[in-house]
Amino acid sequence: MLLIPLLVVSQSTMEYPVIENGMITANPTKVKEFEKGVAAHNKKYHAEGAYGARVYWISNGTNVGKYMWVMGPLTWSAMDTRPAKEGHDEDWNTNILPYTMAEGDQTYWRFHPDLSNFPKDFNLKYLRVMMLDMMSFKEQQFLEQLDKVAAVMKAKYPTEPYGMYTNEMPSSKDGRDFAFVDFFDKMSFLGREDTFPKDFAAVHGEGSWESFLNVMAETTTGMQSELWMFREDLSGLGPKVIAMERQ
Template sequence: MKKLMCTLLLLPLLAVAQTNESLIIENVMLTVNSENIKEFEAGIAAHNKKFHADGPYGARVYNILNGKNAGKYMLVMGPLPWSAMDARPSSQEHTDDNDKNITKYMTPDVEVNYMKMHPELSNFSKDFEINKVSVFMIDVKRFKEQEFMEKVLKKVVKMYLEKRPDQIYGIYSNEMNNMDGMDFAWVDFFNNSSWLGEEDTFAQDFESVHGTGSLQQFMADVEATTDGDRTEIWTLRKDLSGPSAKVMSATRQ
């Protein structure tokens, strides 16, 4: 029975995945009027549970904890292919509920990004529950995308596979051109904040995999292909989200 229920829950996503299209994550950053946080949270919680409860149109909500966006909310819908975007919830009831219970409490400052998943580079080798995420955003130099992939990203992936095989992470690239430093994102999923305080062994691990002295060339390649990076920590608001915190690895392949 448990396997049957799992299969039924995955059917909507598996159906769109069979098109062999790339899967997209829609990230919508929301800024809420400080005096209306209580009303906004009540509205978005009810809206998501009614219209975005599960499947490819399921929506999860995160609090952004640091950086220039601290205090804002991130609404994440998907994964789903572009071909499924036109069938997203758009009834008059959906629009009226959104206008009445969500957008009226927000400021006009909304940012939307469409991030393409790279399952061939990510590690979703087991089911897991989302709690906290570390979102490492990378600004790639113009015309350096392929060089960045080969000389930087894939080398880090190889190191993770050999040295940190149990770490769950996703790699995403922005589907839209932008000048906001949001070209690539490496997202680590973790449960406890103590993870952030663990000893940083990147240098040792990298040279263990790629050879003594390889880190120096790697850093040169990073400088040659990127213009900068930043990290945000997000924490899942289960009470505001449609789907549960549970993520099935099959939905990320």
């Protein structure tokens, strides 16, 4: 995912920002060659604009040790006009692909600026990516709860950057229909007390948290969380995220 929320989209269009995430497994005996190839490729072909790319290393869970290659955000129509710089595909096939394993995964995530909050500029370092699997035919009921989550976040955590995303091509098998992403720069963020249930009740009233949990139980089938670490050395874009006000 992914997962940087900045894209200048004309307000005259109804198009929305999409982020392309490619999960890559390096051949464990060729990690040095793989990283060298990825770094050179991104700095040559994906170093600016909507087609710029960043790379993250996944540090836990079933995908530990894999790399997440993230491009965008950009609109679906921009996919039709993505630049095909001379030698791009050849470079990927020659200097990256031979050093990877056959397994891989590609996802496209819609960013929801109205539900997210990026109050200030910041530098990428760590991402906590929480993914939920929605039950079939319960998607709308689940999505209606996100406004409540956003209200709590903006009222009680107004200075913290976070994003909400939905999978454009969801599956009932992989458990990645929705993603909530925290951006932070210190590991101590993960060890702080969880006051969200109390904060939720403070914003929405007594009994609201229990009602929210009931809806979650009725609309989701599982959750997984991953910790991603930004690899600037492998990325085309730097760590700086410029926050932009969204309507």
